[in-house]
Amino acid sequence: xxxxxxxxxxxxxxxxxxxxxxxxxxxxxxxxxxxxxxxxxxxxxxxxxxxxxxxxxxxxxxxxxxxxxxxxxxxxxxxxxxxxxxxxxxxxxxxxxxxxxxxxxxxxxxxxxxxxxxxxxxxxxxxxxxxxxxxxxxxxxxxxxxxxxxxxxxxxxxxxxxxxxxxxxxxxxxxxxxxxxxxxxxxxxxxxxxxxxxxxxxxxxxxxxxxxxxxxxxxxxxxxxxxxxxxxxxxxxxxxxxxxxxxxxxxxxxxxxxxxxxxxxxxxxxxxxxx
Numbered sequence: 117x118x119x120x121x122x123x124x125x126x127x128x129x130x131x132x133x134x135x136x137x138x139x140x141x142x143x144x145x146x147x148x149x150x151x152x153x154x155x156x157x158x159x160x161x162x163x164x165x166x167x168x169x170x171x172x173x174x175x176x177x178x179x180x181x182x183x184x185x186x187x188x189x190x191x192x193x194x195x196x197x198x199x200x201x202x203x204x205x206x207x208x209x210x211x212x213x214x215x216x217x218x219x220x221x222x223x224x225x226x227x228x229x230x231x232x233x234x235x236x237x238x239x240x241x242x243x244x245x246x247x248x249x250x251x252x253x254x255x256x257x258x259x260x261x262x263x264x265x266x267x268x269x270x271x272x273x274x275x276x277x278x279x280x281x282x283x284x285x286x287x288x289x290x291x292x293x294x295x296x297x298x299x300x301x302x303x304x305x306x307x308x309x310x311x312x313x314x315x316x317x318x319x320x321x322x323x324x325x326x327x328x329x330x331x332x333x334x335x336x337x338x339x340x341x342x343x344x345x346x347x348x349x350x351x352x353x354x355x356x357x358x359x360x361x362x363x364x365x366x367x368x369x370x371x372x373x374x375x376x377x378x379x380x381x382x383x384x385x386x387x388x389x390x391x
Contacts, residue, residue, distance in 0.1 A: 172289045175352055175384050176304040180276055182328045188308040188380050190276040195285065196388055197292045197300035201254070201265040210235045210256050210265070217267075220294045221252055233257060247274045248284050252295065269295055302354065305383035318343045318369045318378070325367050325382070334363045343369045346386075354385045 176193055183190050204210050207230065214237045218226055224239030239252040249272040256265040271288045273281060292300050322343050326333060331347035335358060338344075346358060347365040355362045364385040371378040381387050 172285065173302050173304065173354075174285075175302075175354075176285065176306065177278075177281070178329075178351070179304065179306045179382050179384070180278075180281070182325065182382070183306060183308050183380070184276075186310075186324065186328065188310050190306060190308045192272060192274050193276070193281075193306040194273075194304070194388065195271050195288045196303040196305075197267075197269040197288070197295075198303070199267050199296060199298060199300045201256075201267055204256050204265040205263055207235065210237075210254070213265075214254060217252065217254060217295065221291065224250065224252055233259070246280055246284055246287075248272065248287070250291070252291075267295060269300070303383065303386065303388045305381065305388045307379065307381050307389065309377045309379050311377055318371065321369060321378070321380075322367060325380075329365055329382075331365050334358060334360045341371050343367075352384055356385045 176195060180190060180193070182188075201213065204213060214226075214228060217237070217239065218224075221239055224241045226237060226239045228237045229235070235256045235258070237254045239250075241250040242248070243250070249270075251268075251270045253268045253270075254265070255268070256263055258264075269288075269292060271284060271291075273284050318341075319338065322345055326345065326347055329347070329349050330351060331349040333345055333347050335346040336344065345367045346360075346363045347367065348355070348361065348363050349365050352364045355364045357363075366381075366383045366385075366387040368381040368387055369378055381389065383389075
């Protein structure tokens with residue numbers, strides 16, 4: 117009887133050990149699954165933070181954040197890249213540069229105009245999926261003694277969805293590289309509106325926006341239905357000199373009267389649309 121009891125005890129002990137080993141293996145398996153999933157989430161978050169490379173300008177994103185914070189409806193926004201072209205001295209050189217741009221920006225539809233005092237090539241494209249417009253211009257003005265040439269690349273987005281905007285911004289900078297490996301002057305501009313004034317009159321609204329951009333006023337034009345302010349903020353590096361000091365931010369507000377919508381335009385370093 118005791119021998120059988122001893123065998124039963126050993127058998128139960130081995131059974132218990134097997135159960136514990138199985139239980140521990142399951143726990144380890146769950147632990148490793150958790151680690152893999154957690155790592156994936158972390159990496160995913162890092163990728164979303166790094167959607168824009170470090171060398172890409174993010175001013176338009178910051179302007180959009182201010183518009184959304186102040187409940188300004190975003191209508192459209194633009195990015196411009198501009199650079200001088202010094203190698204064009206005659207029509208042959210102009211045509212050669214046009215052919216190079218056509219090759220590097222093959223998705224654009226082109227129109228070339230060769231007039232007496234100006235040569236101009238314009239490439240355009242509309243991306244229906246992203247609701248994005250592109251325009252690339254090569255312009256040469258010439259006299260008997262000199263020529264001046266520059267490239268202007270413009271991209272326009274409508275409304276605001278951040279994932280779409282991020283893709284458009286990446287496309288913009290990628291296309292700048294296709295156009296030229298030299299540096300461009302970058303301009304950012306956003307247009308929106310709101311039905312009610314944020315707080316009081318146009319001047320108060322302007323001050324709220326200046327505070328939102330941590331900007332100091334440099335110059336101002338003020339009328340009853342229109343305010344235009346040039347300002348400077350330490351947040352952005354692109355700076356232009358003025359008689360009153362350096363600036364890198366412009367804010368324009370216009371209203372048609374009581375109860376009408378107020379149009380807001382913000383640009384850096386300057387506003388690049390008519391207002």
